[in-house]
Amino acid sequence: MRTLLIVGNWKMNKTASEAATFVRQLNQHLPGNSTGIELVIAPPFTALESVRQVLGPTSPIQLGAQDMFWEDHGAYTGEVSAPMLKDLGCRYVIIGHSERRTLFGEQSDGIQKKVRAALKHGLRPILCIGESLIQRDNGSTDDVLTQQLHDSLSGLTGKAMAEVTVAYEPIWAIGTGKSATTEQAVAAHRTIRRVLGAVASSAIADGMRILYGGSVTPQNIESLLASDQVDGALIGGACLQVESFATIAKVASAARPIGV
Numbered sequence: 268m269r270t271l272l273i274v275g276n277w278k279m280n281k282t283a284s285e286a287a288t289f290v291r292q293l294n295q296h297l298p299g300n301s302t303g304i305e306l307v308i309a310p311p312f313t314a315l316e317s318v319r320q321v322l323g324p325t326s327p328i329q330l331g332a333q334d335m336f337w338e339d340h341g342a343y344t345g346e347v348s349a350p351m352l353k354d355l356g357c358r359y360v361i362i363g364h365s366e367r368r369t370l371f372g373e374q375s376d377g378i379q380k381k382v383r384a385a386l387k388h389g390l391r392p393i394l395c396i397g398e399s400l401i402q403r404d405n406g407s408t409d410d411v412l413t414q415q416l417h418d419s420l421s422g423l424t425g426k427a428m429a430e431v432t433v434a435y436e437p438i439w440a441i442g443t444g445k446s447a448t449t450e451q452a453v454a455a456h457r458t459i460r461r462v463l464g465a466v467a468s469s470a471i472a473d474g475m476r477i478l479y480g481g482s483v484t485p486q487n488i489e490s491l492l493a494s495d496q497v498d499g500a501l502i503g504g505a506c507l508q509v510e511s512f513a514t515i516a517k518v519a520s521a522a523r524p525i526g527v
C-alpha cells in the first residue's frame with residue numbers, strides 16, 4: 268500500500284517570521300505523530316530555515332523546496348542547489364511546476380537535469396506535469412502527459428525512479444477553484460502509471476506515488492482520495508491557512524488508516 272503524501276506548496280507566500288508563526292499554529296492543530304500519512308510543507312527558500320527551527324528534529328512534518336538548479340554550485344546568480352537544500356533539511360523538492368514552465372520558461376531538458384540532480388543528492392523530486400485547457404479540449408491530455416513523463420524520466424534506473432513522486436496538476440485547475448473531478452484525476456493517474464510502467468517496470472510504477480493538484484480544498488479532498496489511484500495531493504491556496512491545511516491532513520489520515 269502506498270502511503271498518502273500531502274504536500275503544501277506555499278508558492279511565493281509568507282515571510283520567514285510569518286512562516287514560523289504558521290508552523291507553530293499548525294503543530295497545535297495536528298494530531299501527534301501517528302497520522303499514517305506523510306506531510307510535507309514547501310515554503311519559499313527564505314523561510315526554510317525558520318520553518319525547520321520551529322519543526323525541530325522530531326517533527327512528523329517534512330520540509331520540501333519549490334524548485335532548485337541542477338548544478339551543485341558556481342556562477343548562477345539567484346539559483347539554489349540541491350546540496351544547499353539538503354543542508355537545510357529538505358527531503359523533497361518540487362520540480363517542473365507549471366508556473367515555472369509557463370511564467371519562467373522552464374523547458375523539459377532543464378527539468379530532466381533537475382530531477383537527476385535532486386536524486387543524486389538524495390532529495391525526492393515531486394515532478395509536476397499537466398495539460399492546458401486547450402490540450403484537454405482537443406483530446407491530447409494523454410499525449411501531453413506521456414511526453415512530459417518521457418522527457419523528464421527516460422533513462423533513469425528503476426531504483427532512481429522509485430524515489431520520484433509525480434504530481435498531476437492540470438493547468439486549468441490550478442488556482443481557478445475548478446478542480447478536476449475524481450473521474451478526470453483517476454483517468455489521468457491511470458495513464459501516468461501506465462507510462463511509468465513502460466519507462467521503468469510495472470512493479471516500480473505500482474510503488475510510485477501519483478498526487479493530484481489543482482484547487483484541492485477541505486471540501487473535495489475526501490472524494491479525490493476515495494480512489495486508490497490518488498496517492499495524495501499537492502495543495503496551493505488551501506495550504507496557506509492553518510485550519511484548512513490541518514483539515515486536509517486529518518481527512519487524508521482518515522482516508523487510509525494505517526495498515527490497510
Ligand code: 13P
Pocket residue numbers: 276364436440441442443444480481482483501502503504505
Ligand atoms: P491551488 O491548490 O491553489 O489550485 O494550487 C495548486 C498548485 O499549483 C500546487 O502546486
